[in-house]
Amino acid sequence: MSEFFDSRWVECPDGVTVAPGDGLPQGFRAAGIACGLKESGAPDLGLLVSDAPDTVSAARFTRSGVLAAPVIVCKNRTRLDAIRVVAANSGNANAATGGRGMDEAARMQGAAAMAAGVPEDQVAVASTGVIGVQLDGRKVVSGMLAVREELRGDGHGAFGEAIRTTDKFAKSARVKVALSGGEVLITAQAKGAGMIQPSFATMLCFVQTDAALDAETADLLLGVCVKRSFDRISVDGQLSTNDTAILMASGSSGVRVATQSPDEAVFGQALDAVLRQLALLIVRDGEGSERVGRVVVRGTDPRDVERSARAVANSPLVKAALHGGDPNWGRIAQAVGLAMADRAPIDLDITIEGVPVCVRGAAVPFDEAALAERVSGTEVEYEVLLPTHGEPATAETEVFFSDLSHEYVTINAEYTT
Known part of the structure; x- marks a missing residue:
């Protein structure tokens, strides 16, 4: 059993090896900083960027009837199959914040687009923290300029730290997957410890790979794997307003995962194992959980x-x-x-x-x-x-x-x- 796959309920698939280090897949840069949203001064703003113009993506969101502003903005203003940038903050959920909250989420999207140099409709935004408190957009916008300067290929851990709320520990994964055309890398960062319920959890999860996928394959794989991971966990039976899971594939490795191929099965098994283990880490962290x-x-x-x-x-x-x-x-x-x-x-x-x-x-x-x-x-x-x-x-x-x-x-x- 590897250091990451440490539950008896999740096996490390054949062809998958846990990779130490903080390097992101080819084509990605990330960073995390403190912009002042958290009184503690801890990191609270993360930026994740794919430099590959043809990046393919897929996304899933909460099924709650009360949606946070960033979720609505993503659903209405983002090309969910072509996301190149994720801007995420902790310390404030920007949920139940009315029209002003919507404006701030859109402002956050625009600031991230400018920072990364991509169109706004290729930017996803996500927030996590206290519900019903207005997000200070000024801190987010100024923070976006600062976090842009910190973007780097080994920003995996820094980005993961920036999305934590009551989490006792960071939840991340970095695995190599052997495919017929070569080796690809999968990295992921997740957060969540409370307000967790099947029918999706109160969590954020961002997955990156340098494998080349088509949009249909990415959407299918993420959908199936979410149903077997984040849809299967509960801490307190409460459904969040902000749940977001995004898969981004830069294709920068040059290794293509063809639809309905053996490689698709291998890659899917790797993604499934990664998300199931991350989901179990969320349950394990469950705000005081011991078992x-x-x-x-x-x-x-x-x-x-x-x-x-x-x-x-x-x-x-x-x-x-x-x-x-x-x-x-x-x-x-x-x-x-x-x-x-x-x-x-x-x-x-x-x-x-x-x-x-x-x-x-x-x-x-x-x-x-x-x-x-x-x-x-x-x-x-x-x-x-x-x-x-x-x-x-x-x-x-x-x-x-x-x-x-x-x-x-x-x-x-x-x-x-």
């Missing part, structure tokens, strides 16, 4: 499977038991029962860390001390089988979730004070 849980639910109806998995992952009782290392399977049963109230009565099979604890709705004997030891680790797996009534369990889903700690309450009770 990560994975719930796998099987059954015959995909809708029942999905809502049951989310109910377990978002249950405060299950999350508290995970935090305490308590194999209290009754909390899993009650969470599924809440989700499946219209199917009552139902008999569940529940397994914790491979140990059956409930079969067809009834408790079964197990070594409580041994199981308590198993659930005291940093990763705990729960499995639920819904009644199949003699049919094969063809529907299956998973959700990764964090525990619920005293620190989570403290962080969120004092977030704006």
